[in-house]
Amino acid sequence: MKKTIALVLSAALVSMSLFAGGAKEAPKDAPKAAAVTTIKMVGHTMLPKEHVYFRTLEKFRDEVTANYKGPIKIEWDLHHSGDIGTEKDAIEYMTQGTAIDFSIISPAWIANWDKTATFIDAPFIFKSVDHWNKCVEANVFEPIQKTMIGKGVRFLGYGGGGVRHIISKKEIRNIDQFPTLQMRVQGSPLHQAAFSATGIKATPMDYMEVYNAIKTGVLDALENEPAGLQGMKFYEVAPYYIQTAHQITTRILAISEKKFQSFPKDLQDVVLKAGLAASAYHRKTEVAEGDGIVKLLTEKNGLKVIPFDNVEMRKRAMPSIEKFAKDNNADAVLQKINAIN
Secondary structure (H helix, E strand, C coil): CHHHHHHHHHHHHHHHHHHHHHCCCCCCCCCCCCCCCEEEEEEECCCCCCCHHHHHHHHHHHHHHHHCCCCCEEEEEEECCCCCCCHHHHHHHHHHCCCCCEEEECHHHHHHCCHHHHHHHCCCCCCCHHHHHHHHHCCCCHHHHHHHHHHCEEEEEEEEEEEEEEEECCCCCCHHHHHHCEEEECCCHHHHHHHHHCCCEEEECCHHHHHHHHHCCCCCEEEECHHHHHHCCHHHCCCEEEEEEEEEEEEEEEEEHHHHHCCCHHHHHHHHHHHHHHHHHHHHHHHHHHHHHHHHHHHHHCCEEEECCCHHHHHHHHHHHHHHHHHCCCHHHHHHHHHCC
């Protein structure tokens, strides 16, 4: 019996000794596990999931994910179809550093923050898609970029490249018919002035309201590129595609400056490179898909394409565009554009 008790006590002492040894504190100079920071990135576009704009957001996400090797974990939350706000909302949120972190936006909607920015998307200032591409790559809009950083929105790159025409429920074949056309234009004084000068009844309206406005007879038309024509199914209510070729679409991939400045330097560098790569993808894709979209809609959906000579249209619009450039410190930008062949 005594032998059994001694064995039990011995085992207990060994167990306590092992426990005490396991409970020893780690040396004070032992390395600590690095804390992992998580950043949530909320992206936005007004257009549907299938549109090149949303695919560009995905491209941006993928470029950052593939190239950022730092310790920060990034959670991505991408939105489409304007489900968390309009383009105007997106710009406002980005300036404040809330709700939306990055978005593809129209320069026309930046007018509330910088009137000069509207000039990025002015009608008739580019001779062709090739000319537009050269101007974008030459960064002719750098002065506007710098101004907008001060307002709280950083441009990461330029997308677009789609040639814009008039989408109408009326059959329009010459400029003399323009006064009969109630047409939605982007919400900027420049667009209103330029299209009004051609004789069109230019009506600013939120993009998401246009389909129903045409369907109910409030509007007759809008102007847009093939990707928008297809993505929003405007051909259902406005079957005539009048090839005025009045504008090359320019859209901006932008990020909240407050959000950008919250990143460490290595992540900032990756974001800047990813923005350029995503925007180059946007330009290449939108230009490549444009003609195919029109052909498809003509064959499958009854779209009626009407050739149009825009010489007189341009002649009437240009004085308004040049006046706007002069009045809003965009003269130097226009000169740079005109100097590029």
